Amino acid sequence: MTQRREQEDVGSFEEVMLPHLDAAHNLARWLLRNDQDAQDVVQEAYLRAFKSFAGFHGSNGRAWLLTIVRNTSYTLLKKNRAVDLTTTFDEEIHVAGHESVSPATILEHSEDAELIKEAMDELPSEFREILALRHQEGLSYKEISEIAQIPPGTVMSRLARARAKLKEYLAARMSK
Amino acid sequence: MTCDEAIKLMDGYLDGELDPIANQTIEQHLRECQKCDEAYKTHSALIRSIGKATPYYKAPSGLRERIQASLREEIAERSPRSVSRNIPSLFPSLIQSKQSERRAVLFGTQWNWLALAAAIVLAAIIAFNLAPRLRRPGADQFLATQLIASHVRSLMANHLTDVASSDQHTVKPWLDAKLDFAPVVVDLSSEGFPLVGGRLDYLDNRPVAALVYQRRKHFINLFVWPAESGSVSADKRITRQGYQLLHWVDSDFNYWAVSDVSDNDLQAFKQVFEKQLPRR
Numbered sequence A: 001m002t003q004r005r006e007q008e009d010v011g012s013f014e015e016v017m018l019p020h021l022d023a024a025h026n027l028a029r030w031l032l033r034n035d036q037d038a039q040d041v042v043q044e045a046y047l048r049a050f051k052s053f054a055g056f057h058g059s060n061g062r063a064w065l066l067t068i069v070r071n072t073s074y075t076l077l078k079k080n081r082a083v084d085l086t087t088t089f090d091e092e093i094h095v096a097g098h099e100s101v102s103p104a105t106i107l108e109h110s111e112d113a114e115l116i117k118e119a120m121d122e123l124p125s126e127f128r129e130i131l132a133l134r135h136q137e138g139l140s141y142k143e144i145s146e147i148a149q150i151p152p153g154t155v156m157s158r159l160a161r162a163r164a165k166l167k168e169y170l171a172a173r174m175s176k
Numbered sequence B: 001m002t003c004d005e006a007i008k009l010m011d012g013y014l015d016g017e018l019d020p021i022a023n024q025t026i027e028q029h030l031r032e033c034q035k036c037d038e039a040y041k042t043h044s045a046l047i048r049s050i051g052k053a054t055p056y057y058k059a060p061s062g063l064r065e066r067i068q069a070s071l072r073e074e075i076a077e078r079s080p081r082s083v084s085r086n087i088p089s090l091f092p093s094l095i096q097s098k099q100s101e102r103r104a105v106l107f108g109t110q111w112n113w114l115a116l117a118a119a120i121v122l123a124a125i126i127a128f129n130l131a132p133r134l135r136r137p138g139a140d141q142f143l144a145t146q147l148i149a150s151h152v153r154s155l156m157a158n159h160l161t162d163v164a165s166s167d168q169h170t171v172k173p174w175l176d177a178k179l180d181f182a183p184v185v186v187d188l189s190s191e192g193f194p195l196v197g198g199r200l201d202y203l204d205n206r207p208v209a210a211l212v213y214q215r216r217k218h219f220i221n222l223f224v225w226p227a228e229s230g231s232v233s234a235d236k237r238i239t240r241q242g243y244q245l246l247h248w249v250d251s252d253f254n255y256w257a258v259s260d261v262s263d264n265d266l267q268a269f270k271q272v273f274e275k276q277l278p279r280r
C-alpha cells in the first residue's frame, strides 16, 4: 500500500473513530481508576483499532471502539492488578439499600459527585464498566452485551446488582 | 406477577428494555401493588440522579494529538523505506512513549504555549483534512497538509530535533549518515536565524531532512529532499491556518519552509539561506 493511500486510510479512520474519544477515555478511566493508565490504554486501543479497521464493517463505531478499549483496559488490569478481577460479587440484591440509611437520605446525597465517584471506585470492574456504559453513554442492553461480552439476558441482572451495590456503598459512606 | 418477579424486572423496566408483554405485566403490578410502586419510584429517582451526577471523564487535551501522532508513526513504520523514529506499538514500548510524554510534561512550561497553539492548528488541519477527500486535493495541498502536520508534531511531541546542535558540522554528518542524500546545512545565527538542530522526518513517501531554525521565539522547520533532475518550479507561498509555507527548488533540492513567523520573515529566511549556500 502506498503512503498516500495509508494517509487517506488514517483520515477516514479518524473521521469515524475520533468522535468517540471522550467515551473511550471515560470507560478506560473508570476501569483503570488512574489518569495516566487511562490515557495510555486509549492511545493503545486506537492503534489496535486502526490496525483492524479493515475488518470493521458495522455501523456502530462507538460500540466497536469501546469493545477494544475494554479489552485493552483488561489487558493492563490483569497485568497490574489481578486482584481487581478476583473481587467476588455479592449476589444478594438490596434494593432498599443500607438498613440504617433511608432511601430519602441516599437520594439527598445522590447528586454528590465526589461521593458517587468514591463509591463507584470501590465496585468491581464489571460493575464500574456496566454503570458507565449505561448511565453515561446510554447504551442499549444489546450494545452492552456486545461490549462486555456477556449474554444479553445477563445485562439486566448485572446492572441491577451493580446499582444495588452502588446504593449500598453510598449508604455505607453516609452512615459513617 | 409476584412482588419478587416485579423487583427482578424493575431495572429492565426502568431502562425501557423489557419486551412489550413483560412491560405491560409490570405496569399492571405497579398499579395494583403500592409497595412495589413506591420501591420503583424511589429506585428510579435515585438511579437517574446518580447517573446524572456521576463524573464524566472527558479525554484530556493533548490525547487526541497523541493518538493522531501515533497513527502516523504507525504508517511510517509500515513502509520498508522508512527510517523514521522507531516507536513500535505494543505495550512495553507504549511505556517508552509514555515516558517521553511525561518528560514533555516535566519540561512543560517552555512548551505550553507551543502546545496550545499547535493544538488549535491541528484541530484546523483535521477540519481541513475532511473536506479534501470529497474534492481531491492537489498534490501541493496534500503535501502542505503533511508539512504542517509534521511541523506541528515536531513542536508538540517535544521532538523538535533528533540531533540538537547549533553546529552545522555536527548536524550535517548526522543527517548524512541517516539519509540516502546529503542535505546542505548552514548556520544562520548571524542573520538572526540560529540553527537549532536536525531531524529525520517522513514526507510524501520518502525520508527527508528537517532542519530546525529559530526566529526569536518561533521555530522554522526546513524540509529538504532531492529535487527530481530537471525539475523547474517557481517559488510557492501558501498561508494556511496561521502557518506560512514557502517552497523553492534549486538544482539539487526541494525546500519547504514551514513556520508561524510572518511571510516577510520567511522570505528573509530563504534569502539568507540561499546566500549562505556554498558555491557549487
Ligand SMILES: [Zn+2]
Binding pocket: B002, B003, B004, B006, B029, B033, B035, B036, B037
Ligand atoms: Zn409488589
